[in-house]
Amino acid sequence: MEKFIKAETMKAMIFFGDTAMEIFYRKTAERKFETTRCADCGYLFFPPRSLCVKCGSQNLKWAALSGRGKLYAFSWQERSLRFPKPDVIGIVELEEENLWAFTRIVGKYEDLKIGMPVRVDFVEVLPGFVLHQFMPE
Numbered sequence: 001m002e003k004f005i006k007a008e009t010m011k012a013m014i015f016f017g018d019t020a021m022e023i024f025y026r027k028t029a030e031r032k033f034e035t036t037r038c039a040d041c042g043y044l045f046f047p048p049r050s051l052c053v054k055c056g057s058q059n060l061k062w063a064a065l066s067g068r069g070k071l072y073a074f075s076w077q078e079r080s081l082r083f084p085k086p087d088v089i090g091i092v093e094l095e096e097e098n099l100w101a102f103t104r105i106v107g108k109y110e111d112l113k114i115g116m117p118v119r120v121d122f123v124e125v126l127p128g129f130v131l132h133q134f135m136p137e
Contacts, residue, residue, distance in 0.1 A: 020048040023062070029130040033067045033120045035099075036060040046099040067120030069094040069101070069134070076109045092118055092134050106135035 020036055024047065027034050037044045038052035039059040046065070051058055074090030088105040090112075105112065106121060118134040125131055 020050040020060070024048045025129070027062075028122065028132055029128065031122050031130070033065045033132055034062050035065055037063040044097050044099065046094065046096075046101055065099075065120075066095045068137070069118055071105065071112060071114060071116050071118050071134075071136075072100065073114065074105050074109070074112055088112065090134075101132075101134070104131070104133040106133055112136070 024034070034048070035044065035046045036048040036050075037060065038055060038057050039061050040057040041052060041055040043052055043054040044063060045053065048062075049060065052060065069092040072091040072093045074088055076086040076088050078086055086109065088107060088109050090103065090105040092101045092103055092105075093099075094101055104123075105118070117137040119137050121133050121135045122130050123133050
């Protein structure tokens with residue numbers, strides 16, 4: 001049995017044929033934090049989508065996000081698949097148009113505060129496979 005999951009296997013588990021998510025993770029590997037915006041109605045989503053949930057259009061464009069926000073909620077989990085325990089996870093309210101991101105939070109649980117400013121950071125969890133995470137500014 002292999003000690004680690006291969007990057008290709010991890011990607012297959014996440015994408016399930018979703019082109020938007022595949023592009024998102026490719027951009028994340030380049031340390032870019034982007035999502036999709038509907039070119040017809042202007043609706044911005046996170047996570048990215050292949051279809052506008054507001055108007056049904058498939059005319060979507062990629063838009064860069066600032067990578068900044070405020071810590072809205074957080075908790076820790078005793079067991080973690082990829083990171084040392086306890087792993088802090090949370091919800092970040094992004095600066096852009098009331099978007100929210102469920103994400104890993106870098107930092108000690110006891111040092112975090114609701115409403116504190118955070119910024120995006122990136123972590124390579126497998127060779128060639130990068131995830132976003134947020135850390136206090």
